[in-house]
Amino acid sequence: MHGQHQAAVVLERRPLTERICEITLGKADGTALPAPRAGAHVELRFGGKDGRFLRHYSLVGPLDLTSSHEPFWRIAVQRENRRRGSDYIHRHVTPGTSVLISPALSPFRLTADDGPVLLIAGGIGITAILPILRACVMRRREVRMLYIGRSRAAMAYVEDVEALGGDAVTVHDATSSRGRPDLAALLARQPADTTAYVCGPPALIEGTRQAARRLGWPAARVRHEVFNPAHKEEDQAVTVHTRGTSVHVSPGHTLLEALETAGVETFSDCRRGECGLCITPISNVEGDIDHRDRFLTADQKRGNRQIALCCSRPRSTSIELDL
Amino acid sequence: MPHANQAIPLDEEAIFDAMPMEEEGQFANHATPLIRNCWYVCARRDEVGRTPISRRLLDTDVVMYRTRDGRPVAMHNRCPHRAFPLAKGHVEGDRLVCGYHGMQFEPDGLCAHLPAISHVPANACVQTYPIADRGPLTWIWMGDANLADEALIPELPWLASSEWGSVTGDFHIKADYVSMHENLIDQTHFPFLHPGTVGTPEYARASMNATTEGDQVLIHRRLDNAPPPGIYGKPADIMHKNVDRTSEARFVSPAVHMAHARIFDPQPEPGKPSVYGYYITHCFTPESNHSIHYWWFNSRDYGIDDTDIDAFMYEASMQAYYEDVEALEWIMDVVLTDNEAQQFELSFAPDKPGLMARRIMHRLAMAEHG
Numbered sequence: 001m002h003g004q005h006q007a008a009v010v011l012e013r014r015p016l017t018e019r020i021c022e023i024t025l026g027k028a029d030g031t032a033l034p035a036p037r038a039g040a041h042v043e044l045r046f047g048g049k050d051g052r053f054l055r056h057y058s059l060v061g062p063l064d065l066t067s068s069h070e071p072f073w074r075i076a077v078q079r080e081n082r083r084r085g086s087d088y089i090h091r092h093v094t095p096g097t098s099v100l101i102s103p104a105l106s107p108f109r110l111t112a113d114d115g116p117v118l119l120i121a122g123g124i125g126i127t128a129i130l131p132i133l134r135a136c137v138m139r140r141r142e143v144r145m146l147y148i149g150r151s152r153a154a155m156a157y158v159e160d161v162e163a164l165g166g167d168a169v170t171v172h173d174a175t176s177s178r179g180r181p182d183l184a185a186l187l188a189r190q191p192a193d194t195t196a197y198v199c200g201p202p203a204l205i206e207g208t209r210q211a212a213r214r215l216g217w218p219a220a221r222v223r224h225e226v227f228n229p230a231h232k233e234e235d236q237a238v239t240v241h242t243r244g245t246s247v248h249v250s251p252g253h254t255l256l257e258a259l260e261t262a263g264v265e266t267f268s269d270c271r272r273g274e275c276g277l278c279i280t281p282i283s284n285v286e287g288d289i290d291h292r293d294r295f296l297t298a299d300q301k302r303g304n305r306q307i308a309l310c311c312s313r314p315r316s317t318s319i320e321l322d323l
Numbered sequence: 324m325p326h327a328n329q330a331i332p333l334d335e336e337a338i339f340d341a342m343p344m345e346e347e348g349q350f351a352n353h354a355t356p357l358i359r360n361c362w363y364v365c366a367r368r369d370e371v372g373r374t375p376i377s378r379r380l381l382d383t384d385v386v387m388y389r390t391r392d393g394r395p396v397a398m399h400n401r402c403p404h405r406a407f408p409l410a411k412g413h414v415e416g417d418r419l420v421c422g423y424h425g426m427q428f429e430p431d432g433l434c435a436h437l438p439a440i441s442h443v444p445a446n447a448c449v450q451t452y453p454i455a456d457r458g459p460l461t462w463i464w465m466g467d468a469n470l471a472d473e474a475l476i477p478e479l480p481w482l483a484s485s486e487w488g489s490v491t492g493d494f495h496i497k498a499d500y501v502s503m504h505e506n507l508i509d510q511t512h513f514p515f516l517h518p519g520t521v522g523t524p525e526y527a528r529a530s531m532n533a534t535t536e537g538d539q540v541l542i543h544r545r546l547d548n549a550p551p552p553g554i555y556g557k558p559a560d561i562m563h564k565n566v567d568r569t570s571e572a573r574f575v576s577p578a579v580h581m582a583h584a585r586i587f588d589p590q591p592e593p594g595k596p597s598v599y600g601y602y603i604t605h606c607f608t609p610e611s612n613h614s615i616h617y618w619w620f621n622s623r624d625y626g627i628d629d630t631d632i633d634a635f636m637y638e639a640s641m642q643a644y645y646e647d648v649e650a651l652e653w654i655m656d657v658v659l660t661d662n663e664a665q666q667f668e669l670s671f672a673p674d675k676p677g678l679m680a681r682r683i684m685h686r687l688a689m690a691e692h693g
Contacts, residue, residue: 037468109433139469
């Protein structure tokens with residue numbers, strides 16, 4: 001993805017819930033953006049001339065069945081508690097703000113067959129699930145959907161989803177229904193050969209996968225959107241020592257971003273722990289590493305001799321790298 | 324979709340009335356963005372098999388193959404890793420294997436195996452396109468996949484029917500699909516560009532009626548008591564007599580033009596039919612704004628197993644279509660290279676059916692590209 005970003009501009013911004021705002025993005029030259037495939041996401045860089053923050057957002061797409069093509073891209077951003085990327089967007093991004101966007105990527109997509117579809121969205125995960133629901137309705141595929149949230153008022157697009165899916169949609173509001181939905185019972189009710197698509201907090205994804213495994217579903221019958229695992233609430237500042245210099249990494253940034261900003265030459269591509277290009281040998285670290293990538297094997301992770309700069313962090317506040 | 328039925332009688336006097344150009348840019352031309360939300364022919368059905376093939380369609384290189392159970396698959400012919408053309412790889416089971424580093428892709432475009440690393444990266448995927456077989460042809464949808472309803476594939480039942488005999492051929496043409504549509508729906512050029520085959524001097528004056536049906540344009544023509552054109556008269560062996568003739572030409576979609584002709588012999592000889600039916604099917608798909616893939620079929624409802632008629636129909640069709648191909652390529656060359664004067668085109672009343680089709684294409688293109 002590196003070097004393939006293009007200049008874009010924020011067109012509009014509107015609040016969806018207390019913590020979630022919707023932002024529409026257009027190309028800076030005013031030409032139309034291509035319609036993204038259902039479930040696609042974009043890598044967004046924002047917060048300065050070269051983009052100080054990098055985040056992945058699902059492309060929500062049109063909200064109803066009548067507007068077949070929008071020349072812009074729609075994302076929804078949930079504000080987190082600490083002053084990080086999403087907080088920056090909520091504070092500073094307004095119509096006219098310049099950002100950089102990657103081409104749309106769509107690894108989260110409908111199966112090629114016509115089998116039944118079960119959609120499970122948790123919280124802000126609705127942004128990846130809504131376009132899949134819309135695609136199922138338009139393609140007349142058999143679909144059911146569960147949308148889980150803390151309270152109805154906190155659930156973005158809840159009315160749009162109900163209008164799109166009608167009776168196929170069940171809204172589970174944890175405040176009024178006092179608790180979690182029974183995923184195992186939900187999966188057990190589905191017709192044979194159903195594929196489940198889930199997007200939401202890691203616990204929801206893992207819960208769905210476990211329930212499916214217990215019911216004997218093949219692993220390929222649960223598809224989930226891989227979130228960028230680079231950022232956690234508890235992240236602390238880290239100092240990276242390499243080649244005789246020290247680089248400060250603030251909690252909202254990755255090691256990779258801080259090294260790039262400091263002018264240290266690195267390799268990277270996917271920036272979400274997939275490709276392995278940014279894996280770097282560790283010279284010295286106190287304690288172990290919170291490995292968040294999917295590239296290293298479990299043994300390699302236990303060895304703590306290498307780290308994926310794009311997403312992983314030491315649990316301590318200092319690390320020495322052999323770049 | 325509202326049906327705007329609009330009858331436009333055309334007569335000789337109207338020929339000199341210039342077609343009013345209401346607003347500039349209302350008609351599609353070679354520079355209009357290609358219409359993607361449409362089923363286009365991508366191959367003859369038997370071309371797509373277990374060995375991947377590639378073809379450039381609407382500016383995109385597409386690779387096509389079949390799974391073990393015969394389902395067609397279409398993907399972007401470009402490995403997301405280092406742009407290796409996937410059609411240069413091979414098919415293993417249902418997967419397409421890149422010939423450069425062995426990345427394997429499932430029919431839904433997701434990477435299933437990457438030999439160089441120990442896991443499958445979730446961001447490795449290839450764009451796929453809806454694809455479906457109908458009769459002797461395979462169709463593809465290069466636009467918004469949510470709109471790819473297979474019920475929208477044009478019905479061409481005579482191509483797969485045992486009651487009809489067909490000859491078929493194909494061309495790659497360095498011309499735009501808009502001009503091709505205008506050429507096919509414009510019958511006033513027949514006597515001049517195709518004097519030996521489809522055009523007769525009498526036919527240029529045949530009554531004509533053009534209407535729109537939704538996003539289709541339909542022309543009816545009728546000519547009574549005149550000699551048949553060679554392409555229909557010779558194989559039926561009725562060149563020596565006068566016949567009645569009706570024809571219907573239809574702009575079906577940006578991908579298809581078809582014609583239905585019937586020759587009525589008022590005094591058939593014993594044992595011979597009194598009506599001869601023909602369907603002429605033109606399927607074409609833009610390769611780019613300036614080039615097309617073209618498949619044609621000439622189908623008849625008599626002498627369907629007669630190989631002499633096949634040979635004649637093939638030769639006569641090829642001659643006529645070659646004349647069109649040559650003309651369209653000359654025109655494209657002028658349009659693209661002649662910058663001496665401002666580009667312009669005059670239109671006259673008989674051009675109205677072609678302009679109706681171009682107006683529909685313009686509207687469809689603008690609806691997609693805003």
